[in-house]
Amino acid sequence: xxxxxxxxxxxxxxxxxxxxxxxxxxxxxxxxxxxxxxxxxxxxxxxxxxxxxxxxxxxxxxxxxxxxxxxxxxxxxxxxxxxxxxxxxxxxxxxxxxxxxxxxxxxxxxxxxxxxxxxxxxxxxxxxxxxxxxxxxxxxxxxxxxxxxxxxxxxxxxxxxxxxxxxxxxxxxxxxxxxxxxxxxxxxxxxxxxxxxxxxxxxxxxxxxxxxxxxxxxxxxxxxxxxxxxxxxxxxxxxxxxxxxxxxxxxxxxxxxxxxxxxxxx
Amino acid sequence: xxxxxxxxxxxxxxxxxxxxxxxxxxxxxxxxxxxxxxxxxxxxxxxxxxxxxxxxxxxxxxxxxxxxxxxxxxxxxxxxxxxxxxxxxxxxxxxxxxxxxxxxxxxxxxxxxxxxxxxxxxxxxxxxxxxxxxxxxxxxxxxxxxxxxxxxxxxxxxxxxxxxxxxxxxxxxxxxxxxxxxxxxxxxxxxxxxxxxxxxxxxxxxxxxxxxxxxxxxxxxxxxxxxxxxx
Numbered sequence: 001x002x003x004x005x006x007x008x009x010x011x012x013x014x015x016x017x018x019x020x021x022x023x024x025x026x027x028x029x030x031x032x033x034x035x036x037x038x039x040x041x042x043x044x045x046x047x048x049x050x051x052x053x054x055x056x057x058x059x060x061x062x063x064x065x066x067x068x069x070x071x072x073x074x075x076x077x078x079x080x081x082x083x084x085x086x087x088x089x090x091x092x093x094x095x096x097x098x099x100x101x102x103x104x105x106x107x108x109x110x111x112x113x114x115x116x117x118x119x120x121x122x123x124x125x126x127x128x129x130x131x132x133x134x135x136x137x138x139x140x141x142x143x144x145x146x147x148x149x150x151x152x153x154x155x156x157x158x159x160x161x162x163x164x165x166x167x168x169x170x171x172x173x174x175x176x177x178x179x180x181x182x183x184x185x186x187x188x189x190x191x192x193x194x195x196x197x198x199x200x201x202x203x204x205x206x207x208x209x210x211x212x213x214x215x216x217x218x219x220x221x222x223x224x225x226x227x228x229x230x231x232x233x234x235x236x237x238x239x240x241x242x243x244x245x246x247x248x249x250x251x252x253x254x255x256x257x258x259x260x261x262x263x264x265x266x
Numbered sequence: 267x268x269x270x271x272x273x274x275x276x277x278x279x280x281x282x283x284x285x286x287x288x289x290x291x292x293x294x295x296x297x298x299x300x301x302x303x304x305x306x307x308x309x310x311x312x313x314x315x316x317x318x319x320x321x322x323x324x325x326x327x328x329x330x331x332x333x334x335x336x337x338x339x340x341x342x343x344x345x346x347x348x349x350x351x352x353x354x355x356x357x358x359x360x361x362x363x364x365x366x367x368x369x370x371x372x373x374x375x376x377x378x379x380x381x382x383x384x385x386x387x388x389x390x391x392x393x394x395x396x397x398x399x400x401x402x403x404x405x406x407x408x409x410x411x412x413x414x415x416x417x418x419x420x421x422x423x424x425x426x427x428x429x430x431x432x433x434x435x436x437x438x439x440x441x442x443x444x445x446x447x448x449x450x451x452x453x454x455x456x457x458x459x460x461x462x463x464x465x466x467x468x469x470x471x472x473x474x475x476x477x478x479x480x481x482x483x484x485x486x487x488x489x490x491x492x493x494x495x496x497x
Contacts, residue, residue: 228349
């Protein structure tokens with residue numbers, strides 16, 4: 001009887017502690033910031049500085065903004081400027097700040113079957129891939145990278161369709177892995193590429209167009225009508241990551257000697 | 267060979283990241299099974315004691331529920347506990363509590379149907395025997411429990427083995443948050459996508475060992491029961 005009572009007490013205690021809300025800030029972000037290791041490197045320092053624990057939910061930019069819209073997270077760190085502006089305009093987010101940037105690149109087989117190395121610009125590179133019907137792996141998940149890809153297709157005047165164009169619905173690393181297996185092209189941010197570089201046979205086939213600039217922004221979820229949003233903690237994270245110290249830490253983050261992100265906070 | 271070495275190093279060096287994840291998985295599954303037991307065991311008795319026609323229907327119903335896809339449970343619970351849902355005020359989405367809710371729902375039909383299936387093998391005269399011996403309702407209930415406890419424990423373990431390997435609920439409701447809601451299955455999915463096969467394989471081996479040893483224990487239990495029944 002005694003054992004049973006202890007067991008019940010234990011069960012109640014643990015279920016209570018599971019259900020009770022700790023002081024945790026929820027950050028929705030893109031796969032590129034978490035899987036590159038940047039957040040694993042930054043957030044413990046932030047936690048030490050402020051005592052705020054940050055839970056990272058890494059999804060695509062589109063989903064991250066949706067989570068913010070529903071109030072399921074407190075702050076978002078994403079990369080799709082047009083969607084970010086809309087998010088703020090619609091009243092879901094406040095205090096958007098630039099954080100950092102890197103650039104997109106087109107990865108492909110080392111032999112470069114569509115000869116995009118000679119492309120004039122990125123739209124031209126996409127046209128060459130489409131004309132050659134070379135395998136192209138699309139993220140297909142409304143992430144920042146996917147949205148950028150769609151913008152480029154639109155600019156090049158091509159509606160990608162056919163067996164060569166594969167909408168994967170996967171995260172960045174998985175899409176790169178898929179391209180690696182199928183010897184296809186894939187649009188990637190440079191940060192993710194650098195973090196998986198040693199495990200793949202793909203090479204950078206096109207880079208350098210202004211169009212491929214990839215800025216990241218951080219936005220607090222609007223606490224109006226949502227009293228459960230941890231706005232003060234979110235602002236602390238925003239201030240910290242855009243501070244001189246935060247920016248320096250971002251610039252210092254390197255994989256195999258290469259810098260992944262460049263601070264851009266003003 | 268190099269790969270194997272790395273995997274075994276990760277397992278036997280008790281890599282902190284790995285065991286954190288293993289403990290999270292074991293803990294969450296333990297609570298899910300505990301909550302599920304509270305519902306599933308009485309439910310199994312209710313089904314077993316209901317009259318023939320209803321019983322047949324209930325068994326078919328519970329058995330079909332065992333094939334509920336985990337992602338569907340994840341989706342339904344998600345829509346309830348997202349801030350926009352009816353239970354949004356609880357703020358449970360992306361917490362361990364959310365995973366426990368989903369896994370509990372997943373476990374209930376599995377445990378219930380296993381127990382009910384086991385009941386049918388137990389001597390049907392047990393109930394009448396207890397009754398003729400003058401036992402009241404409570405005594406009958408306790409009597410049956412004591413006669414079937416091995417069966418119930420086996421059903422719980424079976425549920426445990428099933429739940430610890432599920433990925434849909436943990437991923438959708440937990441959000442795969444490091445050191446918080448990252449379980450063995452979601453970590454394997456993540457590390458594989460990152461190309462970190464050693465870490466994923468090390469976790470995979472641990473998961474496999476847990477699942478296999480649970481099934482092994484179940485068989486030992488049931489064998490013991492067989493012997494004991496013959497006496």
